[in-house]
Amino acid sequence: MTKTKVALVRTSDRHAGVRRSIELLGVNPVKGKEVLVKPNFNTADPAPGSTDLATLEELILKLREMGARSVLVAERSGPPLTADVVRDKGYDRLFEKLGVRFIDLDENDTDHWVEFRPQNGNWPEGFVYPKVVRDAECIVATCCLKTHGKGGVISMALKLGVGLVPRRGYDFMGQMHGSPNMRKMITEINLCYRPELIVMDGVDVFVDGGPDQGVRKKASVFVTGTDRVAVDAVGVAVLKDLGSNEDIMSKKIFDQEQIARAVELGLGVDSPDKIELVTDDEESAAYAARLREILDQG
Secondary structure: OEEEEEEEEEOOOOOHHHHHHHHHHEEEOOOEEEEEEEOOOOOOOOOOOOOHHHHHHHHHHHHHHHOOOOOEEOOOOOOOOHHHHHHHHHHHHHHHHHOOOOEEEEHHHHHHHHEEOOOOOOOOOOOEEHHHHHHHEEEEEEEEEEOOOOOOOEOOOOEEEHHHHHHHOOOHHHHHHHOOHHHHHHHHHHHHHOEEOOOOOOOOEEEEOOOOOEEEEOOEEEEEOOHHHHHHOOOOOOHHHOOOOOHHHOOOOOHHHHHHHHHOOOOOOOOHHHHEEOOOOOOHHHHHHHHHHHHOOO
């Protein structure tokens, strides 16, 4: 049976968590490539409301160390304007410090979007996403670990793709949030792009509420992989271990609608036994064993 590796590092040090988890995974999809980083700039709230500055900084530094030819960041926020979130969180100062180009997807005009219609999907007229993402040589995603109290149930690697679909000048978010198939629509966005590396920051976690504010618990974990379904499955196991809301606790992991739809679409592993948790110290190994038991329940 072919398994996908998911690196798990137990730490509250975000710099160490990014570095160790990527090294532990033992892959380098970025060497010699122009890399587009897709973070989570939802609002200006502290992580897990949005990507922590330390996580983003260490990720950019690590990608350069791994031989990336260049690194740029592309994202939009919502409901607040991206420019406001970037300023209020201090992302702009980080980009200046590191000499990184940032593409504010709020500022894209109609020439910068590509139409996409998932086959047999739940988007009535499809949606658009950025040409810069379509043309990216390599995409690296960094997400937070949290629940989504506005219909998504979970907001991790699969949900991160929503930030590629515009708010300004379009009604795609209204269509999605107003649909009974919202969670399937979230997953279908993932058909338009494929991150080659996913780094999930689970130092601080929302176990209820979200995506901007919620019931906060400390998980002190980084989860890194190449498979969005596997990363999200491990993330849900973390929520179950911490104790979360009814939507999380009452369902098996692979019955979560985002994950189930992703399996249908062939976006990742189709069962928990195809996930191999890899660790590099005793504390992380003990935690991985606990999560393994939760994963094996489905």
